[in-house]
Amino acid sequence: MVKTKIAVLISGNGTNLQALIDAQKDGVLRHGRIVLVLSSNSIAHGLKRAEDAGIETAVVTKKEAGSQEAFERGILEELESRDIDMIVLAGFMSILSADFVKRYDRRIINVHPSLIPAFCGKGCYGLKVHEMALDYGVKVTGATVHYVNEIPDGGQIILQKAVMIKKNDTPKILQKRVMAEAEWQILPQAAEKVAKRLMMEKNARTKQYQIDDIGKLLADNAYPGRGIVIGETKTSGKAAAAYFIMGRSENSRNRVFSLKDGALYTEPFDPSKVKDPSLIIYAALRSYENNLIVTNGDQTDTIYDFLKEGKTFEQALETRQFEPDHPNLTPRISGIIRFRGDKTEDGPAFAYKMSILKSEDPDGNRCGRYTYSFEPEAGLGHFIHTYECDGNPLPTFAGEPERISIPDDIDAFAEEMWRNLDAANKISLYVRYTDPATGEYEDRLINKYE
Numbered sequence: 001m002v003k004t005k006i007a008v009l010i011s012g013n014g015t016n017l018q019a020l021i022d023a024q025k026d027g028v029l030r031h032g033r034i035v036l037v038l039s040s041n042s043i044a045h046g047l048k049r050a051e052d053a054g055i056e057t058a059v060v061t062k063k064e065a066g067s068q069e070a071f072e073r074g075i076l077e078e079l080e081s082r083d084i085d086m087i088v089l090a091g092f093m094s095i096l097s098a099d100f101v102k103r104y105d106r107r108i109i110n111v112h113p114s115l116i117p118a119f120c121g122k123g124c125y126g127l128k129v130h131e132m133a134l135d136y137g138v139k140v141t142g143a144t145v146h147y148v149n150e151i152p153d154g155g156q157i158i159l160q161k162a163v164m165i166k167k168n169d170t171p172k173i174l175q176k177r178v179m180a181e182a183e184w185q186i187l188p189q190a191a192e193k194v195a196k197r198l199m200m201e202k203n204a205r206t207k208q209y210q211i212d213d214i215g216k217l218l219a220d221n222a223y224p225g226r227g228i229v230i231g232e233t234k235t236s237g238k239a240a241a242a243y244f245i246m247g248r249s250e251n252s253r254n255r256v257f258s259l260k261d262g263a264l265y266t267e268p269f270d271p272s273k274v275k276d277p278s279l280i281i282y283a284a285l286r287s288y289e290n291n292l293i294v295t296n297g298d299q300t301d302t303i304y305d306f307l308k309e310g311k312t313f314e315q316a317l318e319t320r321q322f323e324p325d326h327p328n329l330t331p332r333i334s335g336i337i338r339f340r341g342d343k344t345e346d347g348p349a350f351a352y353k354m355s356i357l358k359s360e361d362p363d364g365n366r367c368g369r370y371t372y373s374f375e376p377e378a379g380l381g382h383f384i385h386t387y388e389c390d391g392n393p394l395p396t397f398a399g400e401p402e403r404i405s406i407p408d409d410i411d412a413f414a415e416e417m418w419r420n421l422d423a424a425n426k427i428s429l430y431v432r433y434t435d436p437a438t439g440e441y442e443d444r445l446i447n448k449y450e
C-alpha cells in the first residue's frame, strides 16, 4: 500500500509543521508521509525543523517570482516533480488562486486559529485573528481545520476544537494557547483522516486495473482448490485456457488428467482406491463446434448438451447448482470460449465467459449464479477458483475473477502455475493455447501421479 505523499506549506515558525512531524513519528499520521516542506519565506524557522527531521525543503517566494501566477507556477513545479497527493497549509500566509486549488480539489487542508465562520476570510491571519476575537469579547474561540476551496477559509470543515478565553489573555497568550490546546491536536488528526481517504481511493483505483502474475496469487495460497484461467496471450493473439485440480483427501488426490479426442477428463490414478467417483471423475474440457467448455464438474456435459440444442451457457447453468458436499458446498466454476474466426471490424476473434454457482448461505438452501462476460485484451487473463484458501469448511471463492497476465510462451505459463501450486495438494494441470482463426492449438498436460 502506497502512502499519501504530503507537502506541508509554511511561512513562519512551523510549530504546526512540528506537530505533523511528531504525529508521523508517533504513528498518529499513519496513512500519509511528509515528503516536502515548502516555505514562502526563505528564513522561516520551519525550514530548520524540516531539515532536522530529514524532510526535503523548497523555498518559493512571491517577491522572487514577481507575480501571483509565477509564484503558484513555482509551487506547482515543486509539487508535481514529487507527485504530491495532498497539501497541508500550516501557517502558510498566502492565498492560493481558484485555478490552483481546483487542481487539488479536496486535497488541500488548512489550519485556521478560530472557530470558523468567526474571524476568518481575507486579511484574517496569525495574531490578527486573536486580536479580533478578544476585541469582540467572545468567551470561546478555538481552531478549525478545513478543506481549501476558492473562498478564503470557506471550504468544508473537517475538525474543530474550542478553547475557553481566560481573564488574562492577550492576543499573544491566546495565540499560544489556541495552538497548544487545539491546532497541534486537530491538524495531525485531520491530516491523517484525509491522507487515509486519499490512500484508500488511490489504492482502489490502482487495484481496479492491476494485473498480477498467476504465480504470485498461487504462491501464497495453500488451497485455491480447482482453478480455471481464460484470456488472451500477450502478443500472439491466442486464446489461453487452463484448468488445474488440487485435492486434500486421498479420494480426491487419487486422480490424473487424460486426453481423449481433444477432450480432457479426470480419471482415477489407482482405480482400486476409488471411494466415490461422483464429484471427482468428469469431463473437464470439451469442444462443441466453435465453443470450448472448461469446468470443475459434470456441468461440462450439461453445457455441451444445451449448446447442442441451440441453448446458451447461462441456460445450462440455470439447471445446475453448487456441489452437495456439505459443509464445503464447493462451487461449480465454469468457463466458455466462443471462437469467432478472425479478428474483424465487428469484434474480437473470440469472447469468453466465466461462471460460478455458489451457495448463498451456510446450509446450502439457495444458489447464487454469477456470470462474467469478457472481451479479450492482449496479455490479460481471468482466473477463478473454487476456494478462497484452505479452511474447514472451505471458504468459497469471493469477488470477481482475478486479473492475471498471460505470456506468449505456453511452457513458461504452465511452469509458473505448476511451480506455484502448493506441492502437497496439487494434482494435475492442463493448458491450451488456441489460434482463434484456425482452431489449431498447442497444449501442455502435467500430472503429479504418473
Ligand code: GAR
Pocket (backbone or CB within 6 Å): 010, 011, 012, 013, 014, 015, 016, 017, 046, 090, 091, 092, 111, 112, 113, 124, 125, 126, 129, 179, 183
Ligand atoms: C497558526 O496559528 C495558524 O493557525 C495560523 O498561523 C499560525 C502559524 O504558526 N494560520 C493562519 O492564520 C492562516 N489563516 P506556525 O508557523 O507555528 O505553525
